[in-house]
Amino acid sequence: MYRFAIEKLYKWKKSKCRKPLIIEGARQVGKTWLMKEFGSKAYANTVYINFDSNSRMAELFASDLNTDRLIMGLELYAGHKIDAESTLLIFDEVQEVPRALSSLKYFYENAPQYHIICAGSLLGIALHGGTSFPVGKVDFLKLYPLSFREFLMATGNERFTELLDKQDYEMITSFKQTYIDALKHYYFVGGMPEAVQHFAENKDFNEAREIQKHILAAYEQDFSKHAPYEIVPKIRMIWNSIPSQLAKENKKFIYGLVREGGRAKEYETAIMWLTDCGLVHKVSRVNAAGIPLKAYEDLRAFKLYIVDVGLLGCMTGLRQRTLLDGNDLFTEFKGALTEQYVCQQLKTIEDLGVYYFTNDRGSCEVDFVIDTGEKVIPVEVKAEVNLKAKSLRVYKDKFNPEISVRTSMADYKKEDWLVNLSLYAVEKIDRVVL
Numbered sequence: 421m422y423r424f425a426i427e428k429l430y431k432w433k434k435s436k437c438r439k440p441l442i443i444e445g446a447r448q449v450g451k452t453w454l455m456k457e458f459g460s461k462a463y464a465n466t467v468y469i470n471f472d473s474n475s476r477m478a479e480l481f482a483s484d485l486n487t488d489r490l491i492m493g494l495e496l497y498a499g500h501k502i503d504a505e506s507t508l509l510i511f512d513e514v515q516e517v518p519r520a521l522s523s524l525k526y527f528y529e530n531a532p533q534y535h536i537i538c539a540g541s542l543l544g545i546a547l548h549g550g551t552s553f554p555v556g557k558v559d560f561l562k563l564y565p566l567s568f569r570e571f572l573m574a575t576g577n578e579r580f581t582e583l584l585d586k587q588d589y590e591m592i593t594s595f596k597q598t599y600i601d602a603l604k605h606y607y608f609v610g611g612m613p614e615a616v617q618h619f620a621e622n623k624d625f626n627e628a629r630e631i632q633k634h635i636l637a638a639y640e641q642d643f644s645k646h647a648p649y650e651i652v653p654k655i656r657m658i659w660n661s662i663p664s665q666l667a668k669e670n671k672k673f674i675y676g677l678v679r680e681g682g683r684a685k686e687y688e689t690a691i692m693w694l695t696d697c698g699l700v701h702k703v704s705r706v707n708a709a710g711i712p713l714k715a716y717e718d719l720r721a722f723k724l725y726i727v728d729v730g731l732l733g734c735m736t737g738l739r740q741r742t743l744l745d746g747n748d749l750f751t752e753f754k755g756a757l758t759e760q761y762v763c764q765q766l767k768t769i770e771d772l773g774v775y776y777f778t779n780d781r782g783s784c785e786v787d788f789v790i791d792t793g794e795k796v797i798p799v800e801v802k803a804e805v806n807l808k809a810k811s812l813r814v815y816k817d818k819f820n821p822e823i824s825v826r827t828s829m830a831d832y833k834k835e836d837w838l839v840n841l842s843l844y845a846v847e848k849i850d851r852v853v854l
Contacts, residue, residue, distance in 0.1 A: 610730015
């Protein structure tokens with residue numbers, strides 16, 4: 421299995437201003453595997469430390485955070501000398517020992533020669549919970565489930581990933597059925613590494629679904645184990661409402677669907693907890709099209725997507741037979757799976773702001789509006805090959821964007837102001853619109 425994030429780790433290693441690196445991401449998106457894989461490929465030695473239920477490490481970091489003393493303790497724990505230049509130090513589940521997070525400041529200031537990568541499935545909560553370490557002393561990397569391009573590679577279709585990277589759309593169109601079939605598989609299997617790995621080996625959809633059920637059960641256990649007791653029921657209610665929220669024609673999050681008479685102030689903390697965990701993507705509305713888009717964010721209106729399209733299908737009970745019924749899969753839940761898929765791919769693109777647009781009357785809705793830092797690009801999502809884009813035309817007449825994107829199952833085509841981009845190529849949207 422290949423993760424594009426490893427390329428960022430190689431750049432981090434070579435950087436002259438390298439800081440301790442924190443990998444953020446939901447449980448079971450492959451953080452531990454990525455760190456170990458990078459250690460085995462890029463370093464002579466790796467020292468892996470899991471802080472979960474590790475009393476010896478808790479004691480080591482409980483005292484003063486002198487880096488010489490800490491390194492000596494880590495050497496005793498590892499059973500060998502730690503050479504700074506040839507050894508990768510991995511701190512896993514580091515949120516379990518907050519003092520270890522605090523120590524990163526001192527490693528950066530007093531012992532920058534050591535290469536340290538940290539991760540934790542609930543690290544986002546620890547970081548927002550006031551854990552003491554100064555911003556600016558660490559680097560961050562977000563890890564998501566496998567993207568569609570990574571899924572192609574994992575399932576033996578590396579050459580088709582290369583074709584997307586080259587953007588040879590004439591050739592891509594010639595082989596579009598391969599992409600469409602793979603996309604159907606991705607909608608069902610999703611990008612959680614364990615599900616992808618087993619599917620790649622056995623091509624068994626039922627096995628992938630069982631793995632997804634186990635992952636969802638683990639998330640439910642995390643709610644009870646790690647969230648404040650008083651918001652656990654609200655977290656569950658929010659989480660379980662997301663499929664029905666996305667099944668609506670207008671996918672704006674409605675508190676009344678969680679509980680009749682529900683109000684924002686009741687559920688804000690629960691939504692923040694799910695977001696900090698990396699389990700949901702909160703996509704806010706914007707009411708204008710200036711740069712930066714964040715300046716036009718309407719914090720009261722947003723959509724919630726979950727971390728993975730396969731898990732969404734599992735939550736909704738999507739059946740395997742849908743894969744065999746032509747393109748029925750792409751119209752299930754009124755395009756909810758397609759919108760979830762597009763959101764998931766957009767989130768993997770670095771430094772891309774992702775929002776959606778509606779006008780004040782609600783008569784025009786553009787599924788996504790992205791901010792590249794240089795351009796604001798509206799993106800209309802179509803589940804099949806329906807190319808009517810009334811809202812996109814209304815948006816263009818109002819804001820006159822340099823380029824607009826309509827993504828669907830239709831072939832690639834670039835017109836005057838509009839790019840028709842196939843759904844299976846949406847991950848390359850940043851290259852298409854430059």
